[in-house]
Amino acid sequence: MIDTIDENFNRHARQVPERTPGMIVNELPGLTYVDSGLSCDTFNILHISNGSALSAATLEAAVTYYRSRGLDYCIWIGREQLTAEVGGFLQQAGVSRQNEEVGMILDLGDYAIRRHPDHRNVRIADQPDRIADYARVLAHNWTPPDQNVVRFYARTAPVYLASDSDIRLLVYYQEGKPVATLELFPSDAETVGIYGFATLQDFRGRGIGSTLFTFALNYARSAGYRRVILQASEDGLGIYKKYGFKAVTTYYEYA
Template structure:
């Protein structure tokens, strides 16, 4: 319990929002043929999977004189593997105007993701539950296959990317027994929602929350997030963090999450070169 974050100051929560994300990226090393590079300047992953998430760069601490060379090196890696590159920025990114350099090199800025945090002692749990809705913790690889349907359908990702992620999650959660936990939401016996919680960097990071299109607007996304947060509470965690789309803000505000920072994403593809 000594490593669980207790400091609820704004500066501590901003750090936690980034740190949990930074702790997740090295897990991609469990992907076949993945390369993880971690030095004081950059943390990055590179695979032969042509989906941006698998080829991410984050935690930039680059001296101004080295920025252009670092960006060009990233683009070279992408060309050699013929994969897109996703570069993440945040409140501790250095230089602070890194986004400007990325734009100059042909990276396209995606929508910024609000970085949010919640003191679990202030969690709002008062939500109606639709008839026939239940939640199940994914306890083995077979149940992860059931989790696959709402995850894939809800996000609309290409099959090759979904299959690679499912393989990765199986390695993380059930082979290596690392603290990435998943829940499936069931409505009248059908899997309709998915979500994950990653217990790292002293906080509980909420990821992969999604509802299938035909089951939306019933509050199911809020309720599966609540199930994940209760899992974090049972594990003794005090703080939860997440990075959301602007469309998800109202859902998480209802639970008690507040915005503390912004996480930027810049996308580059070898087709742009």
């Protein structure tokens, strides 16, 4: 299950940039790193996927890539890959731990479909204006809103809208106003990950997030996926456990 989560995370970081002109994905032994063309650590992700294959020189080369271009970036690594040796490589590269999240998984066979009348307020972003709505809501995760998020989705919209795309960007509308978002990102026929889950500050505490979340789980089960994965902050652990998610690993962010 840990490999399943790691593979979904890696594909999520690189798949859309790989298909977007002007964005670059580099793969070196033990890691993948993404240059979105924006100085934004939300999308410029260096993912250490195989600590045993990693060398200090390889990590240094990837970090130097970002620094030489003046790009913000972040490094993500799962607990199982963070050996003492890899920890030493990170220290040599001059980065430090900034954050950690819990990798969780839900067996959809244990999830019962939940109906809610407000599910009708959720729309799949299947046209440019809805992708723009998704981006504007997500940008408000930062203060002030991060316009690099808006730029990223403006550039990548053709990838999400392509006829062969199975990524689903969901937007919750309250009286016509986009107020919450969630992304369903599949890495194989059985596994889908949840990303970009956000609600505007003024609309929190109204049950909008949980309504959007159950819509997403219902959609995933109806679409035939067998498992859902996500990365949770400490604050979200209890909520996700109520839906049946189980903690299986920890991810660490360095910058």
